[in-house]
Amino acid sequence: MSDWSQGYPTDSAYIDAIQTEITPWRWAQAMHFGGLSCPDPGKPFRFLELGCGSAMTLIGLAAAYPWAEFTGYDFMPEHIVMANRLIAEIGLTNIEVLEGSFAEMAANPPAEKYDFAAAHGVWTWVPPEVREEIVDVLGTWMAPGAVAYFGYNAAAGWCSLAPVRKIFRSAPMARSADERYGPARAAAQAWVDMMADGYPQMELLWNKLSEAPDHFLAHEIASPFGTGKWMEDLGRPLERAKMAFAGPAVLVEHMEALYLDAAEMDFLKKAVDGGWGETARDLLLRRTFRNDLFHRGAMKMSGPAMVDNMRGIEVVPWDPALEMGTHPSVGDQLKRGLPDDVLDGLKDLAGDGGRTFGDCMAALDVPAAQAFQVVMTAYVSGNLLDLRPEAQREAAQDGCDRFNAAMMRRLKSRKPMPGFMSPAWGGPIQFGMKAHRAVIAGEAEDSFGLADRMATLGIAV
Template sequence: MGKRMSDWSNGYPTDSVYIDAIQPAISPWRWHQSLAFAGRDAPDPGKPFRFLELGCGSATTLIGLAAAYPWAEFTGYDFMPECVMQANALIAETGMTNVEVREASFAEMAQETPAEKYDFASAHGVWTWVPETVRRDIVAVMGRWLAPGAVFYVGYNTAAGWAASEPIRKIFAEVPKGPPGNPYGPAREAVSHWLTLMGETNPGVRAHWATMADRDDHFLAHELGNPHGTGVWMEEVAAPLADAKMAYGGPAVLAENMDGPFLDEPRLDLLRQAVAEGWGEAARDLLHGRFFRKDLYHRGAPFLGASEMVARMRALDVVPWDQEIRLTTHLGIYRRLKHHLQDDLVAALHARAAEGATLGDCADVLGDNPAQTFQIAMLALASGKLLDRRPAEQIAASEEGCDRFNMAMLRRLQTGAPSPGLVSPVIGGAIEVQEETHRTALAEGEPGPDLARRLRMLGVA
């Protein structure tokens, strides 16, 4: 018999701690860009701010951000004592003094008002894993804890991507668990057997199951074994958050402000029609085949005019970059592009950026049409052909803390323990090291010339 869920869990699987992951999408520096491109201002991540994470787990992302923004204050909350213990151990190991992790449920938080409100907040992998009552608690926290103009990141499973795969969830919910050492073995076998019997039908379900079939039981417990796990439409998040005076600002990932590079012309035609008819976000999820959304909401963030938006983007410092070595700085966007930049344009952008340049400088070398060259430069930035850099003084201020955090992650690799990633003082956010060859090289202290060069560009010593 599986372990009984306790009353305090609200059905959440507390008998298994979720995977210790690091989230590159959670980055105040990148959020500032993405919201600006969408026409909204946000708190300046280069000035002191307060950051709140709901359901922070072992808080690896939060502690990495504290290293990258030593002028800011970070607070994480999780209701699982084991996660809080793990987080506090990493805080002690890295010596971070601007971050703390506390144990509390969202219901408990909703009854409190902080001494000082927060400018940024995040909840990754929470909304579509908890019951409706807990979602209402999250909304109450946002309404009481966030300052006017604050930004809230919410990452959640989407109905568009998950709808066809709901039978997999059903199988995991119905098939009795196996022995303690293999609790989801029977469910795995049932899914595989069902797909075999279905023959060549349901290719989307097959592809989705292929991404999950080999994941460990900790992942499956939360993603498929959670009784409240589901996928939702964007409007099902936006409507309740409106009660906290929050409005949808745009995607957290800069590239997801753009549709043209990822869709062919017939799909773009349908999207234009959907936007005109008022169902644009649902159409985007369907046409992009999204399984997960990373959205930004705000509490009254000021509008930005088009000229101010362009000026901010053009002022970004950039260096040449590419996706040939898989360090996740751009969240796998490049492989989804339908329309790639021509090699001669990339070469011109790289040559200019290598001299020390802003995004505007790079755009200007491409021709005399400002609107066209700006679009090309923005696509290069969003797709990972150029890498944005924070101002030099911010990089310098965060190098020591980032080094301490990264050394802690490397110690994990060297002892064979899981290490979710690193943090970059240059881009002010996390980096996932995905390829096993890279992880092995880092553990052995010999990353090789290509990987070492890219790590140096990211400020990772």
């Protein structure tokens, strides 16, 4: 481990990933639904990513928001080289990715502050002094009213894996670079096999992690500072940057009644009344990861203003079974939804050339508040897809086409292809199933209807 690493694994680059939760268009909706104002992602803004890695998500966002300016910082030179190579390949001019530590950033605040920031997979992997530096950056780089996103490991879901973390930090590494965690993997598997009956969550997590490559495990569980955190462990330090918790970045997580039963809802209500609602949510959902928004002085938004904002959003029918990341959610934990006839009626209506959220509300013969809840349920559960205004889609089309063409070249050359960018809804999509990627590469028949769905997303392959 080199001296400049500060305990972070620097002997290999992090995975080349694209994060579907990072999109200003959806952040604005989540902020509004939580009763708070947000910088308008349809107007010029400045976006900062802390610890951007190879900047795959940031580069995609720059393609999807050509009217905005994007800056990414990472302290690993290899990441900067990878990012700038892709930027040059696509030909983007509204983004820069720079090498620098958080301490260096804090000492050199910009002349013009930022409206959005993102830090995905950073906070719970770095030592305490680096977290303090992140707070310093946010306090000096973010504008009043700005919104910051943090994606981080949640303590509730990760606590059971503590023995496996300890094994990976204690077991000797193999001499072969290709199998450096071989002894740790074997020891962890033996421990899980022996204890699984008493720790089902540990078994579930390890079964998923055990399939990951060594360079991922080096960051995820072998790093000496990697851990899970409660929201308050992040929220309290951010107060020094004048930032406050706004709520989940994922819309469905604002609607607990969709995934909690009556007893769980009663437990949550008492926890909220007692001031520890976020802890209760983590415990009830056994969260392993949190996607949270924090704001720096956002104004309160009234309920009627929030509803009016949602009414104007254009929606079209969608299919949550596609698993393309357009609706990050609690997935199979959803316990209730809409009757099939109501859902089918809404999708038929929205399929008639696309309708607004308000049109769908008006088609329901129920009071306005109930109509809003019904359409919102169809939307957050993935059965309706929101589209940006046409002018924004058109402005983003060329940049997204060039980004997606670069991803196609990767796919056809058998390199990792994290995903595409959609000009239609202003965010990245992933392909969780190999069968999807096979269809896109022209190696399998399109039994999923992907071609039509991609056209809806504004993606031409």
